[in-house]
Amino acid sequence: MAGSDPTILDQAAQWLKDGRQVALATVIETWGSAPQPVGSQLAIDANGNFIGSVSGGCVEGAVVTEALDIITSGKPKTLAFGVADETAWKVGLACGGKIRVYVEPLAA
């Protein structure tokens, strides 16, 4: 299913309906042994609640932090994580893959 898990969008839609601010993170490219395929998604609300996965746990923390900024700024951003990248080690993507994640404010 191209990595898509439809229940994430359903949850995001429900959050929007509840009046919560939401950001959506989507894996757009992977290299090597990235744990989640392209299309995988993570929905994040302004309180840092999240559902879904972009990396099987490796970089979710960093993505959530960025998502909170993006909810505030309203501007989408492409994040890159990889073993060659200093930050990737810090956030724990030591699983040997590289990923690019597109993070955008949802329905704003």
Place this chain on the structure above:
Amino acid sequence: MKPEIFEQIMDARAQRTPVALVTALDTGAQRVVARDHAADDILAQVLADAFRFDRSGVHKVPEGEFFVHIHNPPLRLIIIGAVHIAQAVIPIARAAGYDIVVIDPRGAFATGERFPDIALHAEWPDEVLPKLGLDQRTAMLALTHDPKIDDPSLHLALKSKVFYIGALGSKKTQGTRAERLAAAGFPAADIARIYGPIGLDIGAQGAPEIAISIMAELTRVLRLGS
């Protein structure tokens, strides 16, 4: 993502319409492209393959860098015939992510005891199928061996865009079936869409192995196109 873009995606999912969300990564501009209109898009060739192989990804073209996110409806398998082979197919199809529908007008076959937790219709296929809608993410198996039940199902499948049609029966059975379909007005190219004898030739013996051969053939057609 603008509210109207998000709504278009959610509506497409509810209506089982395949769409792609195309995002220009440099500007953040987004558009939703329906599979039926993909040929008119600047990324037509990319979209055609992405829909067919259910493959999202980033594409660099002279116009910029785009992320194509395929939102295909869930795969669905419609099984005509609440028979023994259907029982063997269901667990494999379910594990592969298919929503499953079983149709058989014979009440003795179509029982909840034989098919627990399945969308089961003890009705004639030509009554049920139009209500379900046969689309590009749907496959059909005709397993009853009974032309009264299988043929009307095949008529509807051949008039639709279902990605796979399989029919149980020997080469001889397929031959007589093809003659009936030709007599009903279907051109040879349409009749050739039916895979029969059903399944890859892996020497399958017994229902579980036949189920594997059916699901292997269906997967090949889904992923490779034939």
